[in-house]
Amino acid sequence: MHTKDARDAGTDSLVQARVLRNGDELRVLNLDYPSEDDLERGAIRNYDYSGPTRLPRRNDRTPELPPGIGQNPMPYPGYGFEFSHGMNGHLTLQLHIRGDDMWIKDNVDLYVRQIRLRATSFDTLAWQEDSDWNYVASWTRDVAMSTDSDEGATRWNLVLT
Template sequence: MWVGSIRVGIWTADQADAGTDSLVQAEVLRDGNWISTLNLDYSTEDDLERGAFRDYFYSNLSWDNDQTQQLPPDIGRNPMPYPDYGYEFSNGPYGHLKLRLHIRGDDMWVKDKVDLSVKEVRLVPTSFDTVAWRQDSSWSIVGVWGQDVALSTDGSEGVTTWTLNL
């Protein structure tokens, strides 16, 4: 499975001091290994405020293969054995994909709920005798986590990271 786009939905708890001005990031892991870091931040908004919900969209993800071997330079196939972009999960995302939330400051944030959706990139027929890599047009929800967790670099307020396992 190739993931071409990711949507992370974030709910901040509706309780006193739940919002934060600290940067929160979501680190994408495959089998425990880091793939990328996604900033949960829109520069024009106060993102993670008390009781707020935000969707964060990341598309045309950088190319990161899992078990599919990359072709040598100057060698091509039609179709290629992999798309031009996306994260590969050779055995699917369940049991392999993790989202690790990481707060970068001591202004506590209380996570209420997180959901993760993806758009898969797959080979699809483009005519009666050809196929090409195309991204799905709709999102597929792959995970929802509802446990409230306080995050902060101040250990008396919460934990610095929280890993969400599929």
């Protein structure tokens, strides 16, 4: 997340990113580290939302197993967002500012870690998260955001096409 390096571009208002799949909300992510002044003029911040403690499991086309039924390996990982038809045309990040202190988005880069079913021995499979981040897209249009309609939009959709 890049904040424009311009006068009054930084904000102290909370900005959130809603992760949408085909218009349905999967998760709301706060773009905020309590120990940092996050979205200040010219700031570049990386927000890492990965792993089982940070992301719930949100299936797409893979049906849930009935209660009390297990499978080894499970037909889906224990966490993460499934995009069974890929992310292009299905993923939207909706930025939402929660205050009237204007923020100017400069650039948003999206990277993901995929979770794949892998052989862990000659006869065992397990879901494992990639160790590397994979680049997906960048949205580079400058956008002013604020709950004050004279300063900018309250919400802005970043659509992966």
